[in-house]
Amino acid sequence: MKKILVIEDNPMVIKSLEFKLTKDGNNVMVAHDGREAMKLLKDNEFDLILTDLMLPFVTGNELISYIKKNTPNTPIIVLSTSTQENIIMDAFNMGVDDFITKPFSPNELSLRVRRLLNKN
């Protein structure tokens, strides 16, 4: 069972991601903001991290830097409402493995998660 961390502040999106990814056979942990995510990252090891960019307390970019510094091999998928080219480019330059824009297709997201988990 793969361990996935979902970092998101929208309760509806959290529930849907948690439900879908658990149904796909993963162990899902949830952080509602950047601070909570950092705490979970200190105490656990994850196979994949799914994060929003606009988060309370610690921004998505700060979080990505933190993850890349401490666990550089953990794949990261960004799930964001932003469609601006520079934001997407910045995220990829920081080392994220995939970028999905909201609204998102849960089936597509599930496929991308599986692909990254299998790759690693």
Added chain:
Amino acid sequence: MVNFDTFNFHLDLDSLPWIMKLNIVFALFFLSLAIIFFISIIWIRIFKIYRNEKKRKQQSLLIDFLNSYLFDEDFDKELEIKNFKENHLRTSLEIKVTIKEILHFHENLKGESAKDLETLFNKLGLVEFTLLDLEDGRWFTTARAINALSELCIEVPNHRIEAYLNESRNEVRQQSQLYFLKLAEEQPLKFLDKTVRPLTTWQQIYIENALKNFYKGPAPDFSQWLYHDLTSVVEFSIRMIARYNQFENIPELIPFLKSKNDTLKREAISSLTNLEHIALLELIIPNFKGNSRIIKLEILNSVEQLGNYEDLKKIGDQLATTDWELRIKYHNIELGFLPEKKELIYSQFMLEKRFEI
């Protein structure tokens, strides 16, 4: 020592002077008002807590229901929908929360899941409820109902929405315009033919945004609304001709350069500039002086984008010496054309300003 006999509280109202009686009446009146007010606040508060609690329960129930409906393959959809309809869609509050939550899910999901939500909305009988809301009479309920229909792409007979295209409230008009735009397969702006109230700036922005992001069919020929009765519709159409690069409509825009309406004239100059119609300068420079300041500024913008230093000099002779805003704009453009003479032009400008030539 206190003599308790002096504290006789027995009131004989008749023996009191009239001013005291009046005071007592007022005191009792305001006391009862305060009590009623206090009880009302407590009652409203309790009602709100109770309502919020019901809302929260329905929301949490819906999140589980919707997630199972969308992602659980073992979920018996028909049976569960029937059960949900019978047990959890009984009150107006439950129905409202359900519509809101389905819309919230629909906003965040796309693809097959979004389509499934549209089907679910139908199966739960929420379309009928939305249609009732449409005719509720309160503007915010009507606007919300139209919004739900357009967000979930639910088609209803056109005449039911057309009725709101000319509503007095902006919000209702805006939602009905978006409804037609989002559901159209072709001719997304056909509703403009039936519009008799001016388009607000926000409405124009929303229409443009919906055209770009939601409408998938061929772009409409915007020239068909160039002779609409409403200035705002004509202004919008002129702008869209440039945004959608409809070069074939350039001849249709030329007559607007002689328009008496400054808004239309300015929009035509701006659109022709954006379409890079070089011949525009020959039409606007000779008459520069006879225009209002707003048009003059637009003409200067056109010269900056399409012209050269020779074109600019033709305007220089027509500029009033006291109109500093135009002169500053003129000199800034001049600097762009002649970067090597920057210092010279600046000294000349300062000199003129100093002596108010």
